[in-house]
Amino acid sequence: MITARTMYKLSIIVSTISYGSYMCSMGLTSLHDIPLKPPYHCESLFQCSALGQAGISTRTYDSEKHCNNALRIWNSDQNILAMANGNPNDPLLLELAALLTTFKDDGVEGRIIPTGKLDLRYSFSFATRFIFNHGLSLGFYLPVYSMRLSNVSWCYDSELNPNNEAFKTEIVDNLATIVNKYGRGLSIEGWHRTGLGDGVLLLEWLENFKQAKPFLKNVQLNARIGLSLPTGLKQDDDKIFALPFGHDGATGLIFGGSIELTLGDYMYAGVDVELLHLFGNSRYRRVKTDHSQTDLLLLQKACAYKDWGLTQQFNLYIGFEEFCKGLSCRLNYQYLKHGDDKIAVDFPYHSNRIANTAVSLQEWTAHTFVGKIGYDFGCHLPEASARPSLWLYGKIPFNGQRSALFSAVGLIFSCEF
DSSP: OOOHHHHHHHHHHHHTTTOOOOOOOTTOOOTTSTTTOOOOOTTOSEEEEEEEEEEEEEEEEOTTSOEEOGGGSSOSSEESTTTTTTOTTOHHHHHHHHHHTTSOOOSSTTEEEEEEEEEEEEEEEEEEEEEOGGGEEEEEEEEEEEEEEEEEEEEOOGGGOTTOHHHHHHTGGGHHHHHHHHTTSOBOSOEEEEEEOOEEEEEEEEEEEEOOSSSEEEEEEEEEEEEEESOSOOOOTTBTTOOOSSSTTOOEEEEEEEEEEEETTTEEEEEEEEEEEEOOEEEEEEOOOSTTOOTTOOOOEEEEEEEOOOEEEEEEEEEEEEEETTEEEEEEEEEEEEOOOEEEEOSTTOOHHHHTTOGGGSOEEEEEEEEEEEEEGGGGOTTOSOEEEEEEEEEEEEEEESEEEEEEEEEEEEEEO
């Protein structure tokens, strides 16, 4: 039977159905992420939350899991002489091939090292969660990000090629102009991008099972299913390393669950697992047309269907809840793994086998610590209609592979009604 309390909540949901949220891409976060999601009390009707975050530094990891420059996480260098390879029917690329034909690729010539500074300038995230009977809740989450790539340079080591100054003056010094012309608008310079991330609609079940034991006081189980919505800013294929603020236009299904143990009066610990399955999508993408090409200098665009790899997220955490007059703290370790992506190119003279050798399609991983401390003002206001809380958190990545991760600090404000 539908109660009046349930009808009231449904009316609120209908009036705010446009309030969305987000799943993570590379090192981006939102209020949907387990380490940052504010707790709530079952007797509340709904909860509104907001997050503000400032990036401190960026750690990027290459294929060997070494900390490297952001523009070198896929390839240690970029091959200029291979740019025009692979499509003998494109007159523009044939013109470029004629320009480059006097320079021979001997394994060193034509190689150039890119560097750049990638920053998360700031981000915001907004969430609304509606609490129903029987431990059910429905949440909406929506993030906004601002990122920047600056100080971009392309270093040509003339000491390795002392007798080929012509290549530097004719090609390297004019690389930005050449790539823009023959890459049909591809820019190899810096950029600023601000926009929405992907939204998430999440249905959760949470139940507490009290334990009559000296040390183990409670077992909390959580299960959830949700939908990742393609509201995020897509990858800009006309700018180098302009990664998407979500999943590049793909819709996804989220499955997750956790178990949390309350130990003693204040301490708790838990483990959480979440899986994201993304549905494949087609759009024009820059594709690799020759084995020798490198990922930042792909000049050919084609309609390509992308079959996304599975994203796995694992969290281990420990915390102390209201151990000192409403004060709580928590430490979380998070491991992310996104499997290999595959593409199918719908364009003549292109090989799917070659296109799928792009390093940017290979799996990426991320390891991160998140610590936060918060205060529940509602513990002193038991009869109040609103229960606010405030959290301060810090995020520190420490390892990964083919990933761009951001150290950041932020504040989370949450209020239950």
